[in-house]
Amino acid sequence: MTTVLTDFSSKLKWALTGQxxxxxxYLNNFEVEEYWSETGILKLPSLSIGSAADVVNRMEELGVFLAGENDIILLKDTPNQEFMADAxxxxxxxxRCITVEHNDPAMNITANLLHCPKTVDKLRELSQAAGTNAYLVPFGTSDQEEEFSRLTGIPLAVPSSDIFRKVNDKGYSRRLNAELGIRQIPGVECTSLDELVSGFDQLKSVLEQGGRLVLKDSMGVSGKGITVIADEARFHKCMSMLEKQASKKGIRQINYVLEQWIDKxxxxxxxxxxxxxxxxxxLGVKESLVEQGVHQGHLMPSRLNDVxxxxxxxxxxxxGAAxxxxxxxxLAGMDAILDEDGTIWPNLEINARFNMSTYQxxxxxxxxPEDQCGLAKKYTLRLNHLLExxxxxxxxGALMFEPERGEGLLINNFATVNAAFRSEGTLFSGRLYGVIIASSPERLGAINEAIEAVLSSINEVM
Structure with a gap:
């Protein structure tokens, strides 16, 4: 008997529970990777994202477009009514939307919920209600989500935090590539400073030939923990910083991957x-829009040929089998690249969790439909007042998506626009997330430019 799946939520339920x-x-705890980092290892200094955390912590509203009709989505605040009406x-x-008692902007959704006993009680009552067959589905699982599951009595539909931590390590991806015979970028895994020095000796010929190397924190997220090395001086500067930490802390353990930079x-x-x-x-492949290691959006379909x-x-x-x-x-998402020679490097890293693609x-x-093109992206706004x-x-106006026209911008997260607002007249950064749908790449580009012009004028006026 063939099972008819009406939406992705139904497909996910069948895959994770067989029901x-x-x-x-849904608990859309973005940047859960921050809670997978190991203790007792050395790291290079990383720029703080500061108030951007307020925005990242409101990305959970993207789940509005993932959850099914009979599901529950946990949110930090009530969504805008007009936004929900359009959705x-x-x-x-x-x-059904369940919000925290008090939205602390500095906390991610799980931490916030753990500080809201009334909300925890409400969910515990829901899990104990007769006829309720509920499962907790996070973006990814850390110790926090396991604790939340225990307190509410709602079982996780996904693996343990230990499994998530293991398979999301960039070193794990490299080891899997080697085992499976998947084409892999030249590089080394480094778990100590001595291994990093040895690895650099193996790869420094890349620099001598005019190339570059890249040093990646194996548990890094959103472009943090990535250092591009264009010459030996840059590498020795990184080593100097790590050695300085090592002498203070009395440890030499690290968790980095050093790889050749591939022009793509x-x-x-x-x-x-x-x-x-x-x-x-x-489930398909998309082109990723990436700037300085940070995801900006997706282009659909990709330009790849059949081979x-x-x-x-x-x-x-x-x-998947491994x-x-x-x-x-x-769900798992893999990052890959198409290089300038037309070669596919199929697995730079595994993101075994929800991905931005999941919410699209x-x-x-x-x-x-297959004859249309899509561009999922985020737009940055600079505001000094709340934007309604x-x-x-x-x-x-007409740039908004209308089914009758079959094109325009479909906004799939509005909460991030005003998430960093503190007081009238004080400048802050916001993000608008949406998917542009159009009949051709040219139309996508034209609509995107028009949207950017409108948002730029809002920036100026506000």
Missing amino acids: HDVTFV QALGFGRS ICDLNYQILIDRSGGVEF QLEVIREAAMRI LYRDGYYG TNIQHQWL YGVLRSRL
Whole structure:
């Protein structure tokens, strides 16, 4: 008997539980990677994201476009009513929303919930209610989500934090590539300062030939922990900083990957879904828009030809089987690149958790047919007053997505626009997330430029 899946949420339920009549409680704890970092190891200094944390902590609203009608989404604040009305008119935002008692902007959604006993009690009552078959579905699992699951009595639908931590290490990705025979960028895994020196000796010929190296924190997130090394002086400066820490702390352990820098045509991201019985489904590939290691959006479809797509697909299935063998199931996204020679490097790193692509899946299914193009991206705003959704919608006007036209900007997160607001007249940065849908790459570009012009004028006026 063939199971008919009406949306991605239904597909996810079947994969993670083998059931359809369950309630998923979505906990979209972005940047959970911060809680996977090991203690007792040395790290290079990393720039603080400061008030940007306030914005990142409101990215949980993206889950409005992922949760199904019978599901629950946990939020830091009540969504804007006009934003929700627009979402519902397009077939989304029909799940139940449960918000924290008090939104602490500095806390991510899980930490915030753990400081809200009344909300925890409400969810515990829900888990104990007769006929309720609920599962907790986080973006990714750390000790925090396991504690939240224990307190509420809502079981996790995904693996333990130990499994997440293991398979999201960049060193794990490299070891898996070697085991599976997947084409791999020349590089080394380094767990001590001595290994880093030895690894550099192996790779410094790249610098002598005019190339570059890149040093990556194996548990780094959102572009943090990445250092590009263009010459020996830069490497020795990094070593000097680490050695200075080592002498103070009395340890020499690190967790870095040192790799050759590959000049590329584009970044790629593809997703797989691994079910509880080990089945692996390839969910597709997109071009990733990346600036200084930080994700900016996706272009759909990718420019890959059939041969290149098959390289990605084959790697995806093999990686999925290996992840399942090592205890992981659920969603996983792999970063890849297409280099200037047209060669695919299929697995730079595994992100075994939800990805930004995850939150676009239902939108693609509903409003992005194969003959259309999509551009998912974030826009940065510089404001000194609260920006109302109605004002933004009015200013964008015909640039907003309309099903009848089949094109325009579909906003899928508004909370991040005003998340860093503190007081009237004080400058702050906000983000607007959306997906542009159009009939061609040229139309995508034209609509994107028009949106940027409108947002620029809002910046100036505000």
